[in-house]
Amino acid sequence: MLETKEFELNMGPQHPSTHGVLRLVLHLDGETVLDVDTVMGYLHRGTEKLCETRNYYQNVPFTDRTDYLAAPYNNLGYVETVEKLGGYQVSERALYARMAIVELSRIASHLFWLATHALDIGAQTMLFWCTREREVILDFFEAALGDRLTTSAFKPGGLRRDLPEGWVEAVLEFCGTFPARVEEYETLLNANRIWMERTVGIGVISGEDAIALGLSGPMLRGSGVDHDLRKALPYGGYDTVDFDVPVYPDCDSYSRYLVRMEEMRQSTRIVQQALAKMPEGKITGKAPKMIKIAEGVEAYHVVESPRGELGYYMIGGGKDIPYKCKIRAPSFCNLQAVGPMSKGLLIADVVTVIGTIDIVLGDVDR
């Protein structure tokens, strides 16, 4: 008598909660999601093709534009891969300066994630408070790296220029006050009834599924998998600093939220230690002015970006341009979970699921 039909709904590409130009085709039964088809590529700029036509120094600005919310981390992943290819040494000062900068970028990225994720769910105050702290970090980037968002921070061998005077003190002062700010955010959200209703038990994915789907970063750690590349395969001097890896076992959006909040505190600790360990000396590197990598020399180097495992697979071509440069984008791999995670949820919860994955569409599409 009563006929029911599966309903298709387009969400995006111009939807405020898709954080860019992501289109989801939702297959609905009433308001319950049966299946999700993800359509992407609206921001595909062919970064990997471009990287095959520019030399090793010219490619650094392109890496900014992939994950633009944590550009220094992309620079680090690229630059460390080039250093591995060429066997270039980094001075100790540059090593720790880089560590401080990329951890600041992790804080900035998580802050903006919290701002937008909370805004999607309905907590507007977080947007203002998180961007307030993020502005301070962007000011640090502006002073030390020259730009706020697309930093082009590093070059093979070191940093572009030395840190400005008084920068270290300003950062340390910020690190002193920042944990109190994180506590303020938690006062607003941790026990908040609306926040818990919208995140607890939403977007559940088990640890085994997370590994099988290739998820990484907070997505894994929020599913009870104790895995952080900074501990597992230390790079860039991370084995010399002391920090904890937060792991929460509940596999839902709320535990991923807790992971990221704790990561901000741990990053603050890393920044403090890195700046304390940073010696005086030369900050620019020893890499040659014209980098040439022999043909067939390859490296796949991974770093733990704020979104997860960021990998660069590069092959030298015997010239000053790479023969191949593949970017393993954490957002792209994490986004694969949007289907399994949102099955059986309501449309409003899909917004939470997208938010909790923490995608950057520039990183997804590249």
Place this chain on the structure above:
Amino acid sequence: MSTTDSSAPISSAPKKTFLERFLLVELLKGMWLTLKYTFRPKVTVQYPLERESVHPNYRGILRVDESTCIGCYLCEKICPDKCIHLEAERGYTKGKGGKYATYFYIDHARCLFCGLCEEVCPVDSIYHSNEYEAAVYNRADAVHDLRILDSGHDIIHYER
């Protein structure tokens, strides 16, 4: 695919007693925190009327010092997206010998503001200024020629 049983006890979410839930304690705590911020100084600026100054290291709109440029093409060569275009000639002009740039165009619509040109310039002729207001009504206006690059483009400064 196995998923975690959603009826399992949730450990990381904070537990609340009945009284806490009934009296909306967490809501009142949050409201109190927000109220305190009402009396703190503002962190925002009214942008077109008040302008934030940027750090001297900031990479803003490109400028070229015409008098020092030696027309070596290095900036054109290093530019990752080929937004710099110049032509140099040999000759004696403007009080100096050697090469000088006859044409110099920078398309700011394409510029990445990466600072590589600034870095390779042997005479520090091309540099990033601290100006960041590059919006134009017409794409053609984003292309700056040597005259604009040397003297700077017009910026409207609003005042309160």
Place this chain on the structure above:
Amino acid sequence: MADEPSNDSAEEPAAKPAAEEKPEAVAEKPAAADATPAPAPEPEPEPEPHPVTAALTGQFGDKVSDEGEDQCGTPIVRAGADDLTEVMTWLRDGDLKLNYLSSVTAVDYTTRDPRFDVVYHLYSVGENHRLTVKCGCEDGEGVPSMVDIWPAADWLERETYDLYGTEFLGHPDLRRIFLPDDWEGFPLRKDYPLEGPNLELLTRQQAAFRGGQFDRIRGEQAINEQEREMAGPGVVGALWVPEPPADESETETPDQEGD
């Protein structure tokens, strides 16, 4: 006025080649790959195989071949397309516990016999070791899909198919992921031009642009209305140049007499 620039470039050959070198090098890249001098430092391959490789060759004998290590110390092995599923299943379930597929990509060696290498980067969450598996793939042929072994391979293989055109046999939903479904060609192949397949649409200005002769293009003469319409505002808009002052264009050629 259109003739003047070409005179210019003929008279000044010393400076221009430097600016034109890059685009040419890009175009000829695959062909010129063997002609490079390249005395870059390359570490000697270690005589003793990596323990991961040793375990793998112990299990499969000569179905897999040792290809040394990359610059990060990750062992590389090569397997045939026929054995790939068997090898990969063992890698996931066997002693090595490589339960995490990090990335799938392909490399285009235009001149080599199997034209493509499909490259899998595996990782073990828990054991913390890596392995790179390569598998040759001829143009038009395919390699078995890994979706049944690692669900993560779904989108990664779609991406590789989208950009390289390597088929993944048995993939449940092999279609383009970034580019539109009706896109022609596979962009990351070495014979695919950087500007895209519709090069003729990009007009001769683009070619002049690539040669660094930006300023030779003068407003209406270079870009007529039809071309502007064909190429779209984004392309031609970037090439617009302000009209030079009248006296400046007059003095352009006589300047050479000063030399």
